[in-house]
Amino acid sequence: MRLVRYGETGAEKPGMMDGDTLRDLSGVIDDITGATLDDATLARLRDLDPASLPAVSGKPRLGPCVGAIGKFLCIGLNYSDHAAETGAEIPKHPILFFKANSAIVGANDTVMMPRGSTHTDWEVELGVVIGKTAKYVSKENALDHVAGYCVVNDVSERHFQTQLTGQWTKGKSCDTFGPTGPWLVTRDEVPDPQKLGMWLDVNGKRMQTGNTATMIFTVAEIIEHLSHLFTLHPGDVITTGTPPGVGMGMKPDPVYLKVGDVMTLGIDGLGEQRQEVGQDA
Template sequence: MLDDRGRLRDLSGVVPDIAGAVLAGLPRIDADALPLVEGSPRLGPPVGHVGKFIGIGLNYSDHAAETGMEPPEHPIVFMKATSSIIGPNDTVSLPRGSRHSDWEVELGVVIGKTAKYVSEADALDHVAGYCIVNDVSERTFQSKRSGQWTKGKSCDTFGPIGPWLVTPDEAGDPQNLRLTLDLNGERMQTGHTGKMIFSVAQIIAHLSEMMSLQPGDVIATGTPPGVGMGMSPRRFLAEGDVMELTIDGLGQQRQPVVRDP
């Protein structure tokens, strides 16, 4: 837990993990009563035991325009393998044969209580919190291997999450957040969640018509413009690159890029 002075506090004596049923009723805690965490430990994903890692495609009007695609009539849904999940500052490793791996800063939504057939008006009541997701994507795997997006989204290390799970009262309006991504110090993506075609509430309501959403499920809600495949000439990740991602109030990620041997 992060206290109001930005110091790490030890939650292990309060909850077994930030996962499952704990997310349905996160306890209110006096951070100053918790032990301080010494040093600078690695931060893992801020939610444990993720059951489903769901992605929403082409969900920003300006991103759809840069890809030359029509805005969808309904949310485009794909799955990312949970084995792709890493911490916010871990290393992203490009798979063998990859020449077209891309970056995507996204608002992540963590479900706090079971949602099934929920209305748009009630949808946000089922959110435990928000986080940053980098929906790293191998474009050739995604679009040239029989059109299965999941193939390009699920490579190991392609799902950095974190650093923080920020509760809704702290995060504020999820449709009023600024997102950025820098590659090697150069700004690539600048976006605003107000440009989403489908809001967080609409996405949750839509998904809950087809599948129950469980505590700990993570939804990546789409990316703003500035991805590599939308550039002219196109640009993709290479060994030695460094990605830095921010979303208002949700912290910052930083991932170096290597290549699988």
């Protein structure tokens, strides 16, 4: 299934994609959140006849594909070729940082560069949405705790991230720096999350091309590692790193976003995003 949340910011309704038709789920569930991502609820939704659900007219805004996200967890330097382009050593354990939930926006919402930003960068990433509480799980059963997968653009302000004393969170958490969606694809439709092609363009020029096969730590290994540090709850989202081609890694000189630029990005089977770049007031 492809589950969506549509409508104005803060007033999104739950929906389901039926081919190219958006169907309204608000008569069945209140929202798509951790409370509705358990296996039983997803099975109930899967048994619905999509044609029995009201079709949504027009082309409404698509909000973040998960509402009321609990923790927004991010894994850094998780692609061997991306680590190489940044000159970083291959990490021995998953590098973890947090992205503020206030950064989360819809897949096609405007990305706003913060005041004083000159180093805003792009990162296409596979997002993993937890559907069942995970604590001390093994990598062998870790994927059983996943509700589904989505596209995330881990937008980053590199000066804030690396030059303002502190953790990476400073450069990752600016408002609008977490486009998530367009939809949540349930795990039954993603048989192997380590075989997904991914890409990102800026102004129509291909910047990133990669595949989740080159992850240093697999999705299952990441869930195992994190669940031994703290409990993962339904509705938590984990972004799992980016392939090479980010602006800071361009040679001979880095390339960063400017107002008016357009990012388009996608992952096989998980949909596409499009964001224009604006300037925060």
